[in-house]
Amino acid sequence: MKKHYLTFTPYCIWIFLFILTPTFVVLIFAFLNENSNFTLENFLNIKNYFGVILKSLGYTTAATSLCFFLAYPISYFASKIKSNMFKKIFIIAISLPMWTNLLLRTYSWMTILENNGILNNILKSLNLSPLKIMNTPIAVIIVMAYDFLPFMIIPIYNSICKIDENLIQAGEDLGANNFKIFKLIILPLSMPGILSGFSIVFVSCACCFFIPRLLGGGFNVLIGELIESQFMGSVYNPWFGSAISIFFMLLIILIIKITQKFNKTETENLTI
Amino acid sequence: MKNFKHIIELKNISISFNKEVILENFNIKIKSGKFVTLLGPSGCGKSTILKIIAGLLKPDSGETIFNGENITNLPPYKRNINTVFQRYALFSHLNVFENIAFGLKIKNLPKDEIKERVLNILKTVNLKGFEKRKPFQLSGGQQQRVAIARALVNRPKLLLLDEPLSALDVNLKQEMQFELKEMQQNLNTTFVYVTHDQEEALTMSDFVVVMNEGEIQQIGTPQEIYNEPQNAFVADFIGQSNILNGTMVKDYRISFANEVFECVDKGFEKNQPVDLVIRPEDILIVPEGEGKFNGVVDTIVFKGAHFELEILARNIYWLVHTTKYYEKGKKVGLNFSPDDIHIMPKLFEQSTNIIKAVAVDEQTISFLDVEFKTNEFKLKANSKVKLIIPPKSISLVSTDSADLVLTLDSIIYKGSYNEMYFYYEDEDENDGYILVNSEYEEEVGTKLGLKFNFNEVKILN
Structure with a gap:
């Protein structure tokens, strides 16, 4: 038993120093004003930014959904690959973009989506009218979905791979055709993967501030950017920044808790 | 419907x-x-x-x-x-x-x-x-x-x-x-x-x-x-049994354990080799001299509802179930009636190994990737010969010191040894089984090494 505690200690220290303490500091800050007096004003102030919060949730939901609809078919067909070598190649191909810097990937999307970018040049050469995607919500959503796609694919892929072949056979045996097998067996049993992918991508999209800044054209201030500007920008107000951080964090936890109600496989435990 | x-x-x-x-x-x-x-x-x-x-x-x-x-x-x-x-x-x-x-x-x-x-x-x-x-x-x-x-x-x-x-x-x-x-x-x-x-x-x-x-x-x-198991595989797979080699001398007469016994089966050819099974609960233990033959209790194990005995008689270990206790080393008689002897045609027809071989030179013979020298004959190079290899002249050894490695196809305990059949196929696509009698017990499907005692191999032109 003693050994067990010993190996656990570094993680406890880590969690305490880098997760619990900063969260606690943010929590304290949220209840203070610039003269270090107790106040609830920061929280009351949040209501002026409901528009930003709603817009952020809208963007995030759209990007996460797009990500899911791209990821599920990919994961499903990849799980059907029979050869182990091709499976490995698939996993590497999926995780390869994660090895490049997130910022770099975002910049490269700018060169694709720009008004004179790669996409429009291709359209032009096909005699089609150019699209104005850059600096619109669509650009933000596309790039968010792209950047976090591997985080959606891998858990879903894993959960589909884990489904026992016997269960599919049992379904066929009980009279289910391929569509019914997908709907009644594969989809519900891959729910744990869908939900963990959803949680990770949703949180990442919600908190991400440079994608909307780089591709949103500066007109679309989202929550991440708003918080960042409270700490780093000209408006310097870390007390309000803390309050809105705490509020947004609770909101996301609430949303994820609600989505987890859809999970019927109780044997699986999720992180949040 | x-x-x-x-x-x-x-x-x-x-x-x-x-x-x-x-x-x-x-x-x-x-x-x-x-x-x-x-x-x-x-x-x-x-x-x-x-x-x-x-x-x-x-x-x-x-x-x-x-x-x-x-x-x-x-x-x-x-x-x-x-x-x-x-x-x-x-x-x-x-x-x-x-x-x-x-x-x-x-x-x-x-x-x-x-x-x-x-x-x-x-x-x-x-x-x-x-x-x-x-x-x-x-x-x-x-x-x-x-x-x-x-x-x-x-x-x-x-x-x-x-x-x-x-x-x-x-x-x-x-x-x-x-x-x-x-x-x-x-x-x-x-x-x-x-x-x-x-x-x-x-x-x-x-x-x-x-x-x-x-x-x-x-x-x-x-x-x-x-x-009424139809062959030795069924008899061996279903329940415990004594499976032995026998010969149908004529209808209703079978020879095994160095004696001819009365039985209830007929319709075999004269002197046809057969397998026979006697279930352990069908053998009765009687006082010495009063049974078909005498034996000595070799082991006795308590199994709850009965005792399981191995009795050595006529060089065969007889598996016997009884409700009475017999001391190890006790001399007893064994008895069974004609309808307790179930006779089955043999799973494999051969009782020894006859394998085609080629003489590489005057004194070297090759078969199935195995080569050996003989002094008995002057052989013509490239002439075809037949080998008779007695099952007892082949021993099981580890695969790296073996003459030949084959997969075990069938194993049946025959009272004092295991009768094993190994499937082989040579370059000319001749195939067949090699019969080995061994004391070792092995799993069907495992690859085993065979070593031949070439002094006991008979060469026929």
Whole structure:
């Protein structure tokens, strides 16, 4: 038993120093004003930014959904690959973009989506009218979905791979055709993967501030950017920044808790 | 639907995986309303047959006839056949009720009927009140019952069971065996049951199909299978037995253990070598001198309901079951009656090894990748010869010091040694079996090293 505690200690220290303490500091800050007096004003102030919060949730939901609809078919067909070598190649191909810097990937999307970018040049050469995607919500959503796609694919892929072949056979045996097998067996049993992918991508999209800044054209201030500007920008107000951080964090936890109600496989435990 | 005498019929089924032939021209007919067990060691193709009937595997060739209708190309979900899978295969995201209702919901039956049928079947499998439980909240036996209920609730004409009791402990297993048999009789459904457990097969079945290496060895009632095994494989696989080599001197007379005995079998050729079996409970221990011959108790083991003895008599270790205790070393007589001797044609016809070989030069002979020198003959180079290799001149050694490495195909204990058959195939595609008599006990399917004592090999021109 003693050994067990010993190996656990570094993680406890880590969690305490880098997760619990900063969260606690943010929590304290949220209840203070610039003269270090107790106040609830920061929280009351949040209501002026409901528009930003709603817009952020809208963007995030759209990007996460797009990500899911791209990821599920990919994961499903990849799980059907029979050869182990091709499976490995698939996993590497999926995780390869994660090895490049997130910022770099975002910049490269700018060169694709720009008004004179790669996409429009291709359209032009096909005699089609150019699209104005850059600096619109669509650009933000596309790039968010792209950047976090591997985080959606891998858990879903894993959960589909884990489904026992016997269960599919049992379904066929009980009279289910391929569509019914997908709907009644594969989809519900891959729910744990869908939900963990959803949680990770949703949180990442919600908190991400440079994608909307780089591709949103500066007109679309989202929550991440708003918080960042409270700490780093000209408006310097870390007390309000803390309050809105705490509020947004609770909101996301609430949303994820609600989505987890859809999970019927109780044997699986999720992180949040 | 009209009921045919045979619910299922497999015609000339062949199937192979990765070029390994599992079944070749396999034929079987299964009678309606019976409890039929496919019994055999693992890898004998019994589960493959089940999957072909269910439609989960497609045979390379051959036909599946279900109730008079050719269903070879019908996908599994269109067959009125249900399966109980080996490891239950319950849907973990559904509760007991939803698991059992799965098949009925797919058929779009009215909700009231689904509810009634599910609740009824839960009563049948003794799981009343478990509707809301999830599979992981159930014990192994309860999960097994849910799996059976999930299949039976669809009222299939044919229920397939793939070693459904293999994961249960002994007591539960026996209880479930009894319940399964009772269910089958009450529902009047045909059960096709797959197992490698001979006791299970004998307890439950109306008919047992004993299989080995993709071939049917014997079909019969449990009593027939036990009392009249058709060959040494069946006798060895079903229960304990004394299997010996014998010779049919003439009708009703068999010679074994250096003596001719009276028996009840006839119809063999004169002096035909045969296998014979005497069940351990059929041998009686009598005072010395009063039996067929005398022997000495070699070992005695208490088995609860009886003692298991090995008695050494005439160089054969006789396995005997008795309720009385005999001290080790005690001299006794052994007795049996003519109808206790069950005579079977030999699995393999050969009683020694005759193998084609080539003389490489005057004194070197080559066969099956083996070369050896002989001083006996002056041979002509490249001439063909035949070798007679006595089974006792071949010994089993580790594969790296062996003359030849072959896979063990069959092993039967013959009272004082194991009779082993190894399959071989040479470059010219001549194939056959090498017979080895050895004291070692080995598993069928393992690769073993053979070493020849070339002094005992006879060379024929």
